[in-house]
Amino acid sequence: MTEKNEKKNKIDRRQFLGLAWLASVVAFTGEALGTLFKFIQPVSDGGFGGMVNAGTLEEFPPGSITLIKEGRFFLSRLDDGSFIALWQRCTHLGCSVPWEEEEDQYHCPCHGSLFDKLGEVTGGPAPRPMDYFPVIIEAGEVFVNTEEAFERKAFDPSQTTHA
Ligand code: FES
DSSP states (O other): OOHHHHHHHHHHHHHHHHHHHHHHHHHHHHHHHHHHHHHHSOOOTTSTTSEEEEEEGGGSOTTOEEEEGGGTEEEEEOTTSOEEEEESBOTTTOOBOOEETTTTEEEOTTTOOEEOTTOOEEESSOOSOOOEEOEEEETTEEEEEOSSOBOOSSOOGGGOBOO
16 A cells, blocks of 8 residues: 555544544534424423313322323322322432322422422422422313422422312
8 A cells, every 4th residue: 555545544534533533523413403393392282281181080099199191190089089280300400300109299309398198298308399280170071280399398288179
């Protein structure tokens, strides 16, 4: 191989590495923009940011806690038959909070905040209870209005809706 060919091969490798780098930057940027778009896209009917039909009354027995993914909330039916809808967002720094059935509490995976069934803080750095959305019951169906989440200092029965 001549010196000229070697130099040409080196440039080709450099070009290849440059293109590979550019491709990875483009892929990463595309992924990031896709995620951002999902987050800021206008809300479609029936999804988070609007009125969500969670299901029929019979689907939620007293004592149940159900994640309604499209609305990003947990629908709790309390023992007295009333409903409260809790935003799945941690009030510390905004992580998604899962309901941990074995622990009988919401347990944020980010910094360990704990919330009871009513969304009240029982541990960790969260500064206030989980925010809630209004629940509307109409013709045997449960609707949750996710246009606006309400902050609170503590649980109060006025935050619930009776069937
Ligand atoms: S975001 Fe949940 S504890 Fe920090």
